[in-house]
Amino acid sequence: MPTNDETLLLHLNEAIATIRDKDSLFKVVTTKLRLIFPFDLIGINVFDEEVQQKRLFLRDYYGVDEAPPLPPGADYFSPIAGSPIEKLVADPRVQQFTPQQYLADYPEYAAYKKMTHLGITHLTAVPLHIAGRLTGFMTLASRRTPHFTAADEKLLEKIGSLIAIAVANTLAFEEVARREQERTLQLNITNALLSIKQREPLFRAVAEALSQVVRFDYFGLRVQRAGRQEPFEGFAEFARSAESPDAPLLALDPNRQHGLNQLDTSAMYQQLNELLQNPGLFAADDFRAQAQRYPLLRHVYEEYGTRAMLIVPIWQRPDGAAVLMLASPNPTAFRPEDLATVVSLAPQIALALENLFAFEQIEELKAQVEEERTYLVGEINTSARFGADSGTFIGSSPALQLVERRISLVAPTDTTVLISGETGTGKELVARELHNASPRRARALIKLNCAALPAQLIESELFGHEKGAFTGAVERRIGKFELANGGSIFLDEIGELPLDLQAKLLRVLQEREFERLGGTKVLHSDARVIAATNRVLADEVAAGRFRADLYYRLNVFPIELAPLRERREDIEPLLRHFIQRLSKRLGKPIRQVRPTDLAALQAYSWPGNIRELEHVLEQAIIVSQGPFLEFAGFAGAPLLAAAPAAQVAMTIKTLKEQERDHILAALQQTGGRVSGAQGAALLLDINPKTLEARMKKLGIRRMVGVG
Template identity: 80%
Template sequence: MPNQDETLLLLHINEAIATIRDKDLLFKIVTTKLRLIFPFDLIGINVFDAELKNKRLFLRDYYGEEDLLPALPGHPNAFSPIAGSPIEQLVAAPHVHQITLLEYMGDYPDYEPFTRMKRLDIMHVTAVPLSTGGRLTGFLILASRRNPNLSSNDERLLEKIGSLIAVAVANTLAFEEVARREQERTLQLHITNALLSIKQREPLLRAVAEALSQVVPFEYFGIRVQRAGQGQAFQAFAEFWRTGAEAPLEALGPDRDQDESLRNEAGIYQQSTELLQVAAIYSGPEFRALAVRYPRLRYVYEHYHTRALLVAPIWQRPDGAAVLTLSAAHPDAFRPEDLATVQGLTPQIALALENLFAFEQIEELKALVEQERTYLVDEINTSVRFGADSGTFVGSGPALQQVQLRISQVAPTDTTVLISGETGTGKELVARELHNVSPRHARALIKPNCAALPAQLIESELFGHEKGAFTGAVERRVGKFELANGGSIFLDEIGELPLDLQAKLLRVLQEREFERVGGTKVLHSDARVIAATNRVLADEVAAGRFRADLYYRLNVFPIELAPLRERREDIEPLLRHFVQRLSKRLGKPPRQVRPADLAALQAYAWPGNIRELEHVLEQAIIVSQGPFLEFGGFAAAPLAAGGTAAISVLGNVPLKTLKEQARDHIMAALTRTGGRVSGAQGAALLLDINPKTLEARMKKLGIRRTVGVEAP
C-alpha cells in the first residue's frame, strides 16, 4: 500500500473520531473506510474490563447479503469471562494475529460464534489489539471468507488503525458513562415528580417501573412490601418486552400468588429473610441453584424462564420490609453498574412508598369524615315532618304526650329502642329526638334504610366491604355501623331485613363486633341502636319471617306511635304548622282553611298519616288562588264544595278496616299518577315511601297492575 493512501486513511479515521460523537455513525464511517483497504465480511470490537478478566461485544457488523448472525441475546453491555474463550490466547500475546478458525476450533469446539462463522464459510480472522496509554483495552476482529494474506506493512498499518479505534472506543465509553449518569439524574427527577404528584398505588408503581426501564433493561419488575401489624402486603409486576410494549400492571396480595400450591409450601417466605435482605445479582448456575432450593424462584425459573434476578432492598426495619426486584431471561442481563444504579434510587422509591401509604391513609380518613359530614348535613336539612323547626313536637294530645315521656325516660341511656307505627307517623323524628337529647348528640345519627337497597347490598351498606370483595368493589368502603361508632344508628324498616343478615345484626347487638364483607379483621362499634318498623314484628316472628332472638334483643324499650286518625285533636295544630312552613318554602301567601274543610280533614282516616297530611296541604297551597286553601279532588271527595261528602261517607257507612283504607289510599295515589309507581311523577313519591316498599305492599294488598293503572 502506498504511504500516501495509508496517510490519507489514517487522516480520515482521525477526523471522524475528532468530529463525530454519534457512536453508530462514527463506526459506520470508520468500518466503511477500513473496508476499502482491507476487504472483510464481518467486523467486531471486543472491549475488556480494567483487570482483563471479562469482555463484552462493543460493535458487530456483517457485510453479507443477509444478516445470518442475529444480535446476541441479553443485556447489550453484558460482560462474559475471557477465560475459556479464544480471546484468552489473544490477550496472552497482544499483537496482530492472522489465524484460521480451524486452528482455534480444536481448542474451543463449543464456541458458538465460531460455529456460526463456519456455517457462513467465514474461516479467516485477523485480530488487532486496541491499546490506550500502553494498556490493552480490547481487540478489533476482522473476519473474511478469503485469506487476506496481509503483509508486514499491512499489519503495522492495522496496529496504527487499532490505536485510533481504541481512542474512539474510549471516548465513546466515556460519553456513554456521562449519558448514563445524566439518565440517572433524569430518572431521579422523574421519580421525585411522581412521588409528589401521584397518589394512587398502581400509577405510582407503573411510573417507577417505566422510569427504571429507561436505564436498566429488564423483563419483570416487582416491589414487595410487608407491613407488620397492619395485615398489608402487596406485590406488583410490570412486564417490559424488548420491543418496549408492556403488559398491564397487576397488584397481587400475599395470598394471591400465581400458583395455589406455592402458598402452602414450607419455606416460601423465607426468601424474604434469606435472599431479599441483601442487595445482589443472582444469575447463571447460582440462580439455578437457588431455584432448586426455593419454590418461588423455581416457579419463575420454570414458568417465566427467568435466569437472572437483581435484588435491591428498599428498607428493613422492625415494622416491615420492602424490596425491589428486576428479573430477566438472559443470565448476563444485569451488571454491577445496574445494581448500583437501582440502589442509588431506593431512597427516593422508599420516600415514594411512604408518601403513597400516607396518601392512602389520608384518603381513608377523608372518606370517613366526608361520610359523617354528609350525614350531619342531612340531619340539618331533613325537614321535620310533624315537629316544629326547633325539634319540639306539634300537638298536645295524650298519645303524643306519652311518646314524649317515653323519649325522656330512655334517651339518657344506651338502651336499644324499637319504634313501631304505621307509615308516616313520624318514627324517624322520634329517633332523631332520642339521639338529640342523648349523651351521644355530638356525633352523627346514621340512618341506613333496610328496604331502600337490594338484599345483596344491605350487608355492605351496614358493615362495609374490602376492595375486591365482589364485582364493583373497587375500593374499601366503611359501613354504617363503623361510621356510627360513638353515635347512634337508626335502622328504619327493620322488618325488611333478610333472615341471613338478621343473624349478623344480632351479633352486633350482642357482641358489638362485625367484619367487613370480604374482610377478616374483627371491628367493633359502640353505636346506640334505634330500630323502627311499620310491621307487627310479633306476627312476623310467628310467620317465620323474623328471628325471635333478634326481636327480643330489639324490643328492649318499645315506643309505639299512634296513627293520626287516633290523634284527631292534633290535626289542627299540625295543619297550621304545615301551612305556615310550606307557604314560606313555596313562596305562597298563607291562606285560611274553611271550617268545613277542617272538619273534613279531621274526619278523614289518613291511612298515610302525618306524611299524607303534609302532602295534601302542599298540593292545596300550590293550586290555591283565593283567600282559602282549595282541596279539590282530595280523596275523591269534593271538599271544596263544602265537605259534606267526606263527612257523610264517614258518618253513614261502616268504617273500613285499616287494610281496606291502605288499599284505597294506594289506589287513589296510582289513579292520580296514571299508574306510575316510581320516578318524579310516581305514587311512591306522592306517598313518600320507597318504591320497592310500595310495590311490596301492592302485592300484599292484592293490587294488580291493570290497564287502568299500569306503571310505565
C-alpha cells in the first residue's frame, strides 16, 4: 500500500500528465502539496537557460483577503544578480530561512518586506531541476515554523523535480499558444493588407488584431519622410476611449501635437530619436527614468499617466524612418514576449507602409494627371498664342533679341522670373518659352490670371479646397500649385493679388508648402514660379498695395517687354504671321496690305500692343472683299485713309500725340467712360488701370459727370 508521500507523488504525476491549463494544474498541485506541507504562500521563479535572468511564474496567497499586487516588472525577466535569488542559485538545495535574514543583505527587497508585513516568519526554498539543470526555485512561506526531517527534504526535492517538469510543460504550451496567436495575427494582418487600401481602416485593423495578443491603451505609428519639415508625422494613432481593456480603439487626429501647443515637438522628437533606433520595452522605474531624460516621454508620463511603453522601429534608412509605439498606464502591461511579437510583425507593417505610400502616390498622380488633362484641354480650347507655331518670337528688333537672350539664360534654372510689360506685349508667350526651354517641359505650364477671379476664389484656385470648405465646395479640388508640382506655374497680373493672399503666396515661395482651404494637411509643391504684371510693382510697394518681401521674392530675374511702338520694325513680320494664321483659321483668302496702310500701321502707337494688332487684322480679314485688306472699321482708320505715302509722312504726329488722340477718340465714343462693358478700356482692349495710367501720363482728365 503506497505511503502518503508516494500517493502525493502519484497525484502530482497524474495532474502533470493530464492537465494542460496552467491555472487548473497549479491549483491541483498546490492543494495536494498543502496537505503534506502546510504553507501560506507559494511562489515559483523560473530562470533562463544561462541562469542569468529570473521571472515570477506563479504566486498564490492563502488566508489573506487581498494579496498585495505584484511588484512592477515581476512577471517578466529581470537580472538574478542583485536579488536574494542569487544566494539560492549559489547553493541550489532545499533550505530554510527567514525574511529578516535576507533583508539584512537586501534591505530594499520589496517582496520580503511585504512578507514581513503579512506575518510571514519562515521560508523554504526548493530547487527545480530537469536532467540535472537548475531551471528555477519554488518558495513555500508560512506564519509558523515548519519542522522538516531529512525525509521531508528528500520528498521536497522529488516534488521540485515534478514541478520543474510541470512548469516546463506549461511554458512549452504557452509558447505554442503564443506562436499560434502570432500566426493568426500575421494572417489577419496579411488579409488586411490584401483587402484594405485606405490608411486609417488598414491600421485600425492592424491595431485591433494586435490588441488580441498584446494589451495596450495607445497604438502609434509615426513616420519620418525625407523632405518633410516635421521629424515624425502621426501616420496612424489610436487610443482606448475608457479604462476598460475591451474599450474600442478611437482614431486620433494624425496632425495633432499631443497637446504640446507651446512646446517644440520637432526638437522633442529629434531628442527622442536615439531611443527610437532599437526595439525596447520601458516600464515602471525604467520608463520613469526615460521620462526624466526625454521631455516628450515626460509629457505623456505626466499628462496621460503612461507607465509603460513598447518601441519597435519598422525601418531606418536614408529616406526616412518609421517606428511603432504601444503605451499603457499599467506598468506591467508588456512582457518580453510582447516585444518579440511586435518585432516579428515589423516586416509586415513595413510592407503595409510601402503599399500605402505607393497607392497614395498613384492616387495623387492619377488625380493630378486628370486635373492636368482637363486643364490642358481647356487651354487648347481657349488660349491663343502670339508667337509662331514653333513657339519662337516674331521679329528681330534689338528689344526682342534682348528678351530672347534673357530667356535662354534663365530657362535651364529653377529661378523665379518676373515678366513686366504693358497689356498685350506677350507676357504669356515669354512664360511659355521659359517653360518649354526648361528641364520641366515634360510637365504642364499651369497659369492663373489673378485679375480674372473674385478675391474670395483666388485662394481656392491657387491652393485648392476640401469638400465642404465653403458653400458650393461639393467635392475636393486640387489647386494650381498642387497641379503644377514638377512643372511651372504662371501667375499673370500678379499685381492684382489681394494683400492677404500675398502673404500665403510668400509662404509657398519660401517654404514650398501650403494647405488646401478647409484642410489641415501640409502639402508640398515643387513648382517653378513665373509671374507677370503690367503694373510697376516698385510703385505698388511704395503705395502699400504690394508686399515688399513678396516683390523681392518674385523679382529675382526680371524680364521687361518693350511695347510695340518701341519696336516698330517687328510690325511687318507680325502682320505677315497673323494674316497667314488668321486667314487660315477664318477660311478667308490671303489678302495683301497696301503700302500706305502698312506705313500707317507702323506709325500707329498701338496702346493695346500685339493683341490690338491681332484684333485689328482679324477684323480687317473678316470685312475685306477685294485683293487688299480694308481697315475702314479700325479706330485708327483716319490714319489709314491718307493716300500717298508722302502725304502720310506729312501728317504723321509724334507717338505721344497719336496715342493721346486715340485715347480721346475712344473716350469720346464711350461718353468718357473708362471701365465696364461700355468703357474705353474694352474698346481699346487694354486693362482699365493701364488706361488710367496712360491718361494720367498724357494729361487726359476724366470727363465730369460720367463714369
